Amino acid sequence: MAKAKYGYGWLIKWIVAAVLLGVGIFMALSDDVVYTITGIAITMYSLFRIYPLMKSLNKEILRTINLIEIIIGVVLGGVMIYAGVKGLQSDQADTWTKLFRWFLAFFFYLRGLVFFTSTSFFEEKTEVPKFIFHIIALTLGGVIAMWEGFDAGTLGWLFLFVSVGSAVYLGYDGYGGYSKYRKFSQNLNRKKQKDVEVKYDKEMPKEDPQKEKDLPEQPRDKEEKQDETYIS
Numbered sequence: 001m002a003k004a005k006y007g008y009g010w011l012i013k014w015i016v017a018a019v020l021l022g023v024g025i026f027m028a029l030s031d032d033v034v035y036t037i038t039g040i041a042i043t044m045y046s047l048f049r050i051y052p053l054m055k056s057l058n059k060e061i062l063r064t065i066n067l068i069e070i071i072i073g074v075v076l077g078g079v080m081i082y083a084g085v086k087g088l089q090s091d092q093a094d095t096w097t098k099l100f101r102w103f104l105a106f107f108f109y110l111r112g113l114v115f116f117t118s119t120s121f122f123e124e125k126t127e128v129p130k131f132i133f134h135i136i137a138l139t140l141g142g143v144i145a146m147w148e149g150f151d152a153g154t155l156g157w158l159f160l161f162v163s164v165g166s167a168v169y170l171g172y173d174g175y176g177g178y179s180k181y182r183k184f185s186q187n188l189n190r191k192k193q194k195d196v197e198v199k200y201d202k203e204m205p206k207e208d209p210q211k212e213k214d215l216p217e218q219p220r221d222k223e224e225k226q227d228e229t230y231i232s
Helices: 009-029 031-048 052-054 060-085 095-123 128-146 152-203 211-215
Strands: none
Touching: 009 031, 009 152, 031 052, 031 060, 031 095, 031 152, 052 060, 060 095, 095 128, 095 152
């Protein structure tokens, strides 16, 4: 069996695109799902950073600052998950709605603050995309805090916008991968056809030249002309 040159990553991308689109639509229509998914995203982002971050930071003060931020992020994420699962179904739904905006604003602002503290006061090196991202994080923190009309429904529509964009990108990327996969399959089938033709040619009986040499010579049909003698 031939080894596949192209895998099935295109299929995974299409599935993820469909899931993202479905989640985005669902979040735009359901506030409690926005709380839950936002809390899960913040919690996972915080927990997955622990080991690589603690391993790569060179100063103890930086490890301490980032660890405090991670703990706060896990707590905020857990509170949002609780709000989505039970908080909104209780009599304190309005309180949770107000707290959601402040929790999200504090999360973004804290991330930007820790980053710029590390780079400005403790000489932590960085790159341009990371620098721009944290400027956006600080800006988002301030905008969300000042935006009184911001709620889970607003974030849900933002999630829908991001989901649609991500789904389109993954779908297009998956289409390119699928096109390459089909070209590989086409070339593979052509190769198999050529192998069959070569095998067929090898199995066909061939005439033995030695037998042709051993055959007796066939008599000639040509009549030898004799000279005629004419008498006058």
